[in-house]
Amino acid sequence: MNYTDLYIDGVWKSGTENKRFDVINPADETVITSVASASVDDAKAAINAAQNAFADWAGRTPRERSIVLRKAFDLMMERLDDFAKLIILENGKAYPDAIGEATYAAEFFRWFSEEAVRSDGMITHAPASGARIVVQHKPAGIAVLITPWNYPAAMGTRKIAPALAAGCPVIIKPASETPLTMLALMPLLEEAGVPKGLVNVLPSSQSSAIVDTMLSDSRVRVVSFTGSTEVGRKLLHSAADQVLKPAMELGGNAPLLVLEDANIDTAVQGTMLAKMRNLGEACTAANRIYVHKNIVDEFTKKLTLEMKNLKVGNGFDPDVQIGPLINENTRNKVAGFVVDAISKGAILHTGGKVPEGKGYYYPPTVLSDVPKNSNCVHDEIFGPVAAIQTFENLEAVIKDANDTEYGLVAYVFTENMKLGMSVCERLEYGMVGLNRGLVSDPAAPFGGCKQSGLGREGGHEGMLEFTETQYISAEW
Ligand code: NAD
Numbered sequence: 001m002n003y004t005d006l007y008i009d010g011v012w013k014s015g016t017e018n019k020r021f022d023v024i025n026p027a028d029e030t031v032i033t034s035v036a037s038a039s040v041d042d043a044k045a046a047i048n049a050a051q052n053a054f055a056d057w058a059g060r061t062p063r064e065r066s067i068v069l070r071k072a073f074d075l076m077m078e079r080l081d082d083f084a085k086l087i088i089l090e091n092g093k094a095y096p097d098a099i100g101e102a103t104y105a106a107e108f109f110r111w112f113s114e115e116a117v118r119s120d121g122m123i124t125h126a127p128a129s130g131a132r133i134v135v136q137h138k139p140a141g142i143a144v145l146i147t148p149w150n151y152p153a154a155m156g157t158r159k160i161a162p163a164l165a166a167g168c169p170v171i172i173k174p175a176s177e178t179p180l181t182m183l184a185l186m187p188l189l190e191e192a193g194v195p196k197g198l199v200n201v202l203p204s205s206q207s208s209a210i211v212d213t214m215l216s217d218s219r220v221r222v223v224s225f226t227g228s229t230e231v232g233r234k235l236l237h238s239a240a241d242q243v244l245k246p247a248m249e250l251g252g253n254a255p256l257l258v259l260e261d262a263n264i265d266t267a268v269q270g271t272m273l274a275k276m277r278n279l280g281e282a283c284t285a286a287n288r289i290y291v292h293k294n295i296v297d298e299f300t301k302k303l304t305l306e307m308k309n310l311k312v313g314n315g316f317d318p319d320v321q322i323g324p325l326i327n328e329n330t331r332n333k334v335a336g337f338v339v340d341a342i343s344k345g346a347i348l349h350t351g352g353k354v355p356e357g358k359g360y361y362y363p364p365t366v367l368s369d370v371p372k373n374s375n376c377v378h379d380e381i382f383g384p385v386a387a388i389q390t391f392e393n394l395e396a397v398i399k400d401a402n403d404t405e406y407g408l409v410a411y412v413f414t415e416n417m418k419l420g421m422s423v424c425e426r427l428e429y430g431m432v433g434l435n436r437g438l439v440s441d442p443a444a445p446f447g448g449c450k451q452s453g454l455g456r457e458g459g460h461e462g463m464l465e466f467t468e469t470q471y472i473s474a475e476w
Contacts (some may be wrong), residue, residue, distance in 0.1 A: 003183040005036045006203065009049035010196025016041040021205040023180060026092035026324040027314045027359045035179050038202035043171070043210040044217075046200040050142045050169035051219050053197030058139045058167035062117045069113035069161055071192035076106035079188065083153055083181060088315035090178045091152055092323040092360070095315055097278050104440065105153035108161040108458070111442040115463050116165035132474040137467035139167030140245055141221030144214045146207075146235070147182070148227045149175035149326055150281045150382075155226045156182045158446075158457045159247075160189075160199060166466035168222065171200045173211060175227075177326055179203035212238055221245060222466055226283075229406070229451050247455035247465040249283070249447060251380050252408030255401035256286035256437075257423065259394070259414040260294055266435060267291075267413035268302045271386065273437030274411050276310065276364065279322050280384045281330075283452075284409045284431075284440065287381055289388045290397050296390045300368045303386060304349040307364040310384075314359070324360040325383055331360045334383030337376040338365055341387065346370045351385070378404070394423070402428045408448035409439055430456075 005012040013036070020034040038046075057065070076083065083105070084098035093101070121136035143163045147155040156172055163170045174182040182201050189199055204210045214220050215238045223239050224247040225232055232250040239246045256274055258267045274286035291299045315323035325331045331354065338352050351365025368388040370377060376387045391397040401410060410429040414420040417434075424432040430448040433439045440446060445459035455465050 003180070003186065004033050006038050006042055007183060007186045007201040008042065008046045009052075009200070010190065013042070015039055019205070021176060023090055023177070024327070025089060026326055029358050029360070032089055032180070035183070035203045037206065038204040038210050039206070040209055040213045042202060043213045046171045046202055047142060047214060047217050047219055049197035049200055050171055053169045053195055054142065057164075057169060057195065057198050060167075062119060065165055065167065066113045066116040068193040069109045069116060069164060072161075072189055072194070073106050073109035073113060075188050075192055076102070076109060080106065083184070085316070086181050086184055087152055088323065090180050091149060092326060093278055093281075093315055094320045094323045095318060096321060097323075098315060101151055101154050101278075104442070105151075105157040107442040108154070108157040111458065112161035112165040112463060115162070115460065119166070119463065119467070126473070132476070134472040134474055136470055136472075137166070137464065138470050140466050140468045141168060142219055143168045143170045143222035143224055143466055144211065144220055145170050145172045146211060146223070146225045146227065147172065147174050149177035150278060150283075152178035152181035153185070156185065158442075158462070159224045159226075162457070162462040163222075163224075163466045164194070164198070166463050168466045169198045171202060171214060173202050173204060173207060176203065176205055176207065211235070215239055215244060216241060218242060222247065224465065225249070232453070245465065247457070248453040249457060250408075250451060250453040251406060252283040252285070252448065252452055253287045253378070253380055253404045253406040254284060254409045254411065255288045255290060255427075256411040257397060257401060257413065258289070258291040258295065258299060259412070259416075259419070259423070260292040261415045262295070262413040263415055264295055264299055264302060268299060268306060270411065270413055270433070270435065270437035271303060272306050274433065275386050276307075276322070276384060277438065279325070281326065281382050283380075285380075285382070286411060286437070287387070288377055288401070289386055290391045290401065291388055293390045293392050296368070296388065300349060300366065300388055303388075304366045307366050307386065308350050310364045312361055312363055322364060322384060325362055327360055330382060331362050334362050334381060334385060337374070337379070337381055338367065338385055341367050341370050341374040341376055344371045344374050346374060346387070372400075398423060398426050405451040406448065407450035408452035409433065411437060
């Protein structure tokens, strides 16, 4: 736990107000350590540092930026285990999820080291005048990055890597529940060759004040946020004053459709992945599971068996697959969803009971016959609860699947590819998994439509979020 201060201009600082806040281990509710809390003045200092680093970094060749990012990937791959352990400590997730996250996080450095040298522009003749239309992408400027607690490493690297590839300096405000992983990444980035001031980290117990300060500074040009739709909306309002480029990765309410002809074993395995990766604390987690009436009994039986077999416990135990939830509030919310659904007529197949003792544990839970008016149908569960509904009519289930303000990800299971593709195309979602329970991939554009967000991370699109398109009309 060596890195618990603010990281500004390549220097560790205790902050102008000398305030700290505790980071809690969700597995036993003990205080892991305390972390410096950034003030408004610290936020201003970080902007100055970022501005000073900007010209040099933006002026480096794409290849130079690429080499630094590639080195960051290599170093992170060497230290995956250290990062996984830190993620377990502050977030609670089990080792397989933690090592999976650390690897996924590192992959963004590799992917964007490759993208850094592929910032394609365009040159063409204007149809009427014959002048040349020259189009190029320039670094947008300082980017403020705000990340959630559910992926303490990956949600940060998914923003840092494309920003650096594009030539932008960044200031990261990690979630107050999990600031340690992002702080621990800083020495690695220094070693990779990231110059001082280019990446700054500001944990803070006064998120709103420091973020507002940064978003109202005219030198900041991008705000990239991952978190709840509620906070995203507030940030969009703040971003409006300086007309910042917003990238918003917000909440989800993913439907998962198991059609009548689906291979049930494939669908059960896919559902396990879509529901239980990160113990359900994922924006991509399957929230509403719709299964055709002719197969729902067999599907529910098999899914229940798989859920019962999961071992719950401290994430450091190598046999454990399900760690604790992040905090008491989250657990109360999850438990409340289950009580609400059962009170409205849902059937409980396994789980559903808060265990005694320390740690914010909640057991893998399966509910079937979940009524449409249950709270878990409308809100993100964000926990290990599989909520199954039965359907008969394909048209009606597509309508139900789309009947939400969210549009992040959906899943479809069927053996009929023609039908499957047409259902995917009719789902109003930024991403769809077809016979797969996992869509996240650094090489693919991750993001949602409707109130699940704006913009995309990863893929070719990810770097464009940190650039401005410039068009030069030229004669020569
Ligand atoms: P959150 O919105 O409460 O917090 C996210 C971040 O915003 C944290 O760093 C927090 O400190 C900060 N924050 C909170 N209030 C703020 C304010 N007023 N001003 C500035 N910053 C503020 O979300 P969370 O509870 O950390 O994460 C869970 C949510 O994140 C879920 O809704 C989940 O779906 C979403 N999420 C989305 C994606 C995606 O890619 N779409 C990925 C992971 C998580």
